[in-house]
Amino acid sequence: MPFDAGSPPLVVTLAWRNLWRHARRTLMILFAFALGVWSMVVIAAISRGSMEQQLDKAILTLTGHIQLHAPGYRDDPAIEYRLAPPDALLRAALAGREVSAWASRVRVPAVIASERESAGVTLVGIDPAGERGLSFIPAAVTAGRYLESPDDQGLVLGRKLAERLETGLGRRVVLMSQDVNNQLGDRGFRVVGLFDTQPRQAEEAYVFIGRATAQQMLKLNDAVTEIAVMIRDRDRPEATLDRLRAAAPGLDIEPWTVIEPLLVLTQKITDVILIIWYAIVFAAMSFGLINTLLMAVFERTREFGLFQALGMPPRHILGQVLVESLILLLLALLLGNLAAWATIASLKGGIDLSAVAEGMELVGIAPVIYPAWAPADMLAANALVFVLGIAASLYPAWRAARHVPVEAITRV
Amino acid sequence: MTEHTVILRNVSKVYHQNTLAVQALTDINLDIPKKELACLSGPSGSGKSTLLNLIGGLDKPTSGEITVDGQRVDLLGKAELAALRLHKIGFVFQAYNLIPVLTARENIEFVMQLQGISAAERRARAMDILKEVDLTGLEDRRPGELSGGQQQRVAVARAIVSEPSLVLADEPTANLDSKTAQALMELLVHMNQEHNVTFLFSTHDRLVMDFSRRLIKLHDGRIVDDQRRT
Ligand SMILES: Nc1ncnc2c1ncn2[C@@H]1O[C@H](COP(=O)(O)OP(=O)(O)OP(=O)(O)O)[C@@H](O)[C@H]1O
Numbered sequence: 001m002p003f004d005a006g007s008p009p010l011v012v013t014l015a016w017r018n019l020w021r022h023a024r025r026t027l028m029i030l031f032a033f034a035l036g037v038w039s040m041v042v043i044a045a046i047s048r049g050s051m052e053q054q055l056d057k058a059i060l061t062l063t064g065h066i067q068l069h070a071p072g073y074r075d076d077p078a079i080e081y082r083l084a085p086p087d088a089l090l091r092a093a094l095a096g097r098e099v100s101a102w103a104s105r106v107r108v109p110a111v112i113a114s115e116r117e118s119a120g121v122t123l124v125g126i127d128p129a130g131e132r133g134l135s136f137i138p139a140a141v142t143a144g145r146y147l148e149s150p151d152d153q154g155l156v157l158g159r160k161l162a163e164r165l166e167t168g169l170g171r172r173v174v175l176m177s178q179d180v181n182n183q184l185g186d187r188g189f190r191v192v193g194l195f196d197t198q199p200r201q202a203e204e205a206y207v208f209i210g211r212a213t214a215q216q217m218l219k220l221n222d223a224v225t226e227i228a229v230m231i232r233d234r235d236r237p238e239a240t241l242d243r244l245r246a247a248a249p250g251l252d253i254e255p256w257t258v259i260e261p262l263l264v265l266t267q268k269i270t271d272v273i274l275i276i277w278y279a280i281v282f283a284a285m286s287f288g289l290i291n292t293l294l295m296a297v298f299e300r301t302r303e304f305g306l307f308q309a310l311g312m313p314p315r316h317i318l319g320q321v322l323v324e325s326l327i328l329l330l331l332a333l334l335l336g337n338l339a340a341w342a343t344i345a346s347l348k349g350g351i352d353l354s355a356v357a358e359g360m361e362l363v364g365i366a367p368v369i370y371p372a373w374a375p376a377d378m379l380a381a382n383a384l385v386f387v388l389g390i391a392a393s394l395y396p397a398w399r400a401a402r403h404v405p406v407e408a409i410t411r412v
Numbered sequence: 413m414t415e416h417t418v419i420l421r422n423v424s425k426v427y428h429q430n431t432l433a434v435q436a437l438t439d440i441n442l443d444i445p446k447k448e449l450a451c452l453s454g455p456s457g458s459g460k461s462t463l464l465n466l467i468g469g470l471d472k473p474t475s476g477e478i479t480v481d482g483q484r485v486d487l488l489g490k491a492e493l494a495a496l497r498l499h500k501i502g503f504v505f506q507a508y509n510l511i512p513v514l515t516a517r518e519n520i521e522f523v524m525q526l527q528g529i530s531a532a533e534r535r536a537r538a539m540d541i542l543k544e545v546d547l548t549g550l551e552d553r554r555p556g557e558l559s560g561g562q563q564q565r566v567a568v569a570r571a572i573v574s575e576p577s578l579v580l581a582d583e584p585t586a587n588l589d590s591k592t593a594q595a596l597m598e599l600l601v602h603m604n605q606e607h608n609v610t611f612l613f614s615t616h617d618r619l620v621m622d623f624s625r626r627l628i629k630l631h632d633g634r635i636v637d638d639q640r641r642t
Pocket residue numbers: 407427428429434435436454455456457458459460461462463
């Protein structure tokens with residue numbers, strides 16, 4: 001590799017060749033760094049993917065992105081706090097482009113009883129068509145049928161609850177709940193569908209009937225207890241919120257971050273765990289880098305003295321060591337990111353944790369995790385390694401550029 | 413410009429080792445005119461290397477004035493010294509003169525590259541000087557693939573190639589056998605005549621002294637003899 005007109009500048013040539021002088025040492029630190037970067041990016045993708053899945057699942061489990069309630073309902077979700085169906089003004093606001101789906105629901109506590117068992121549940125009266133793209137239920141019915149209209153007379157319950165109640169498709173159950181007059185109303189239903197979902201607790205928690213049927217049973221007339229809204233950008237609900245609040249100033253209108261603060265906490269915990277992981281990995285890596293560079297610098301004291309005697313400006317000497325670590329860092333980043341990309345691509349089908357899923361589910365982790373490329377996490381990992389890596393090289397570089405005692409050059 | 417390349421006035425150097433003070437040079441006065449080929453001799457520890465290092469600005473005198481090519485070396489800062497060495501002074505050490513990762517030709521081009529000379533000119537001049545030191549054909553070898561004598565010749569070629577005012581050589585033949593040493597000295601004398609360069613070297617070696625035109629003897633950090641030879 002001669003250095004000619006089109007060849008790299010002197011410091012780059014020197015840095016490059018010096019790196020390969022101790023090829024094994026260089027490769028070792030290179031792979032250690034690549035491994036660190038790989039682990040940062042892969043762990044970020046897995047935990048980000050798991051967190052996003054958890055979040056989306058929770059949002060689909062009847063939370064939505066925005067909910068509208070009568071004031072007071074969120075403190076005491078009872079039928080007293082009901083609201084009128086959306087008027088023309090609110091309907092216009094709900095027809096906005098950023099709203100992808102919305103529906104009104106009746107959601108009240110209830111007791112369900114079969115001929116053998118009974119259980120406390122949440123009764124949800126829905127618009128079957130309106131729930132599409134809004135909640136999990138339209139896609140979750142795995143046996144029998146989904147509800148067909150708001151005044152469907154059937155009932156859909158979770159498979160797990162059906163087992164507990166020792167009931168099944170085609171069988172009859174009774175729902176009991178307090179109506180608007182504080183009278184305990186009850187009504188018999190035929191089970192027309194069973195649903196499966198994650199988390200399994202939801203299978204036991206929710207029982208679905210038609211919205212109009214529920215209104216009739218609870219003597220609500222056309223009142224509902226909530227309106228759930230899905231928007232196009234989960235993380236930017238502000239504009240929609242403003243519009244909805246302007247259209248219905250008397251209602252309590254809040255985004256998912258307020259309705260489910262635990263979900264926000266999950267997001268924050270993921271961030272913190274990633275930061276801690278990055279810090280640990282980087283601390284280990286920078287230790288290795290500083291060590292390697294210092295070793296390389298000490299070995300070459302005589303050479304740096306020679307550079308000095310030949311009249312190489314100190315900043316060139318500093319630059320040479322920095323370029324050395326720059327090349328090392330860039331190669332490691334390239335390698336680490338490529339390996340991470342390959343790993344994540346190979347995990348596209350998901351990481352199946354179902355063997356241990358029963359336990360994981362309790363803490364809200366899905367049985368199959370789909371890693372998610374998060375460009376921001378990847379950028380953060382790369383920037384961290386790059387910037388701190390260069391910072392860690394400054395001391396060895398400064399050691400090299402410092403005045404070298406003459407003995408180092410002249411003594412044989 | 414002065415007609416002297418090197419002027420030393422009352423130069424002393426004291427090394428401090430812990431509490432011990434070592435008087436390496438005492439009150440040195442010396443003028444070396446242009447194109448001189450002078451030799452410093454004296455027993456081990458007499459101060460030869462110290463004197464060369466002070467002239468080359470690798471170290472600072474404890475007192476006195478040192479002028480090289482009209483510039484007060486003792487007063488210059490780090491960056492100015494680097495520039496002075498780059499443009500005015502060539503060094504040849506006893507050994508390890510070459511940058512191990514660069515080939516013979518690249519080592520010779522190194523200084524020219526720092527000086528900002530174009531690639532084409534660098535290459536042409538490097539090839540010319542390699543021919544002069546009789547190393548044509550070995551230009552792509554790295555120092556580890558060259559003999560001690562060949563390495564010293566590359567070092568001489570590098571010191572000479574950008575035509576500095578002064579070449580300082582500290583025991584350039586110490587690691588060479590007498591035949592190789594003889595050849596290197598012939599080369600240095602030739603360079604001194606062909607290129608407009610002042611040479612100052614130190615040696616223990618009789619042979620080297622015989623080649624020089626001026627012999628300066630040091631003893632215990634003082635000049636005890638200074639004679640022109642014919
Ligand atoms: N860095 C130093 N620190 C302390 N003392 C030093 C240092 N360098 C040289 N000396 C001392 O200064 C004196 C002159 O040393 P110098 O190396 O100049 O001698 P020299 O003539 O080159 O000897 P040699 O022929 O062995 O190379 C010696 O007494 C030496 O021990």
